[in-house]
Amino acid sequence: MSFDLQKIIESKRALRRKLASKPLAEKMRLLEQLSERAASIKRARSASKSDSK
């Protein structure tokens, strides 16, 4: 591990390529998990907004 920004960017790019090359069904399962996480964050954000009113 390093704090070399160029290496960090390159490793992120490599991870994205690795994810992109996964089988379609696995990618869709990941998409569903990510979407559920995004929805949870959205719900939490809405709840904290209404609490602060």
Place this chain on the structure above:
Amino acid sequence: VNIQQVLQVINQMQSDAIIERYAVGGAVGATFYLEPVATLDVDIFVAFQPEPGHLIVSPKAIFDYLARRGYAMEGEYVVITGTPVQFLPTNGPLVEEGLEEAVTHHLDGIPARVFTAEHLAAIALQTGRAKDKARLLQFVEEGALDSARFKDIVTRHGLETQWQRFERQFLDDIP
């Protein structure tokens, strides 16, 4: 989001002649070629059947069909097994061509008509919002495009200026 169940419903709509053709677009469409990204909805581009006696195409037949099967409407969305699905009409020659040339992928054995990577990228270029540009950049960086085919689409649909601007803004610095 449950893509397989949504696809089964859309395929059935096609079998029942409610829609002529469809193609999955947006983040879900892009995931067929790129890494998965979070999305809260599924974009389905469709060629609408004009209603008898009407010149203007309407999504009413789609909504009626789905409502009869118990699916709820939420604003512009139809919620299919918990997933908000947005039906989008073809809004010009680029999307029409994309629908014509969409390819069939299979997801757990379920056929899915999806825009080609090059059409998804060109539609993103044409739409031009920040998130579309980010997606286009992913297509380019991940080498997911057939460059000649993409540039042909860009040229034929008059998107050269947007592409040159995009190249200057995002690609000139890529080593």
